[in-house]
Each structure stands twice: as structure tokens, then as C-alpha cells.
Amino acid sequence: MAGMGLVYAEIELVRGADVVLAQEGFIEPEQIRRCTVQALVDSGATMLAIPEIVRSQLELRKTREIEADLADGSSVSLDVVGPIEVRFQNRRTFVEAIVTPNSTTVLLGAIPMEGMDVLIDPKRQRLIVNPESPEIAKMMLM
Template sequence: MGLTYADIELESTFRARRMSVRALVGSGAVFMIIPQHATIQLGFDIEEVSTREVILADGSRKQVPMVGPLRVHFRDRYCDLSALVFGDEALLGAVPMEMMDLVLQPSTQSLTVNPESPYIPVALAK
């Protein structure tokens, strides 16, 4: 087993800018995370956004910018959310995966549309 990556598109719905990125898929992570260079390309000004305190894998805490609205596209699905800004690569966490009804397949190191709902994303709301 190794790391899983997926080709996704990020779109700044406010600035109408879009870019393709290869994102690390992390089911243990919660949020969408994008590096600072992506926020610049999408037209966000990280000096004028809110911040969020995050706890990193080593237990340390860090204040990071949060940008949005951001639309994340994977295949024929998308979700709208805010993203944390840090690190050197995009990270697709559990929230955007759940919002788009995607399934991580560790054995094949792939991200796919949920085969139980191939045409329309389904969300558990109970």
C-alpha cells in the first residue's frame, strides 16, 4: 500500500479562475488543503481571509489561512467549501470526499465515484 493521488480541479467561484492539481488523498485528514501558490493562482488574497487553528500530525498547533468559496471538481462531481492554506501540495480530505460521495480504494491506490451511486452523489443525513 502506498500514497493515493487524484487529479482534481480547483475553482475560485468568486474570481472565476480554475486550475488542475494532483492532490494527495487523505481519508485521515478532514479538510481540503491547498498550498499558497495555488491560492495566488486562483486569485485569493491570504492577507484578507480568516484563519483557523489546526492540529498537525505531530500534535503541534498552527494558525493557517482559510480561503473560499472554492469549488472542487473530481470527474463529473463537485463540492463547494473553504480550504486551509499550508503545505507544499493539495490534500483532499474526508469532508470533500464525503460531499462528492467518493470512495478511496487503497488496494488499487485510486479514488473513484461511489459505485452504489454512480450518477448522483448521495449523502448520509441522519
């Protein structure tokens, strides 16, 4: 699903607090709040960015605020929410997300991509699991 050089991937976003509650036996796994979205994949972006509608659907709590610089040179204060578990194929990672109130696009940045050990396949213009570690995510520890 690529158009004009943009790469999109279907990912699942899961409310991290619900995952913990289910693991501890306080809620049933079926009660975990989640949504499946088409995300714009951008390894040049840092974090996961979600629109307000996703924040509301998953009932994510604000953890902090950040100052973000925009392309026009201005800056804006944005909420950071989480934790969110991001799932793609056989991969998952926990991250925070920036809430972009005037957007409808989910943006998958470098931090969640590295956490899941996934890559952009430039030839096919799609997100893939790292072929060098297809069964389990791999990362370098310094």
C-alpha cells in the first residue's frame, strides 16, 4: 500500500495499562482496549504520533508535555500519553505517543520501529520484520 513514496502499515495499538491489568488478573483479556490502524511509517520521525480520536478510544492518560518544532518554524506544546503497546505481525513494543490534535494520521516513528526490529523495505515500499531476525526482535546493547 504505497503511493508517492509513502509507506503505510497496519498496526495494532493497545492500551498498555490494560495489558498489565490483564496480566495481573484484574480484567479479562477481552476487556483490553485496542484498535487497528493504518499508520504512516516514517523512520525520520522519532516517536509514535496519534490523533486525539485514538487517544480517546484507548482512554490514554497524559504522562507529560513536550515542545515540538513545526516545519514553519513555530513551536507547539503537545501531550504525551501512554504507555501504548504497538503490535506489527509477530512484534510488539511499549512506547509513549505524542498526541497530534489536528491530525487524523497515526505516524510510526523510529523508536517503536527499533523496539520491534522492523524495517522499511525500500524496493517494495512496505514495513517488514527484520529478515536477519525473523522469529524474535533483536537489538544491539552497548
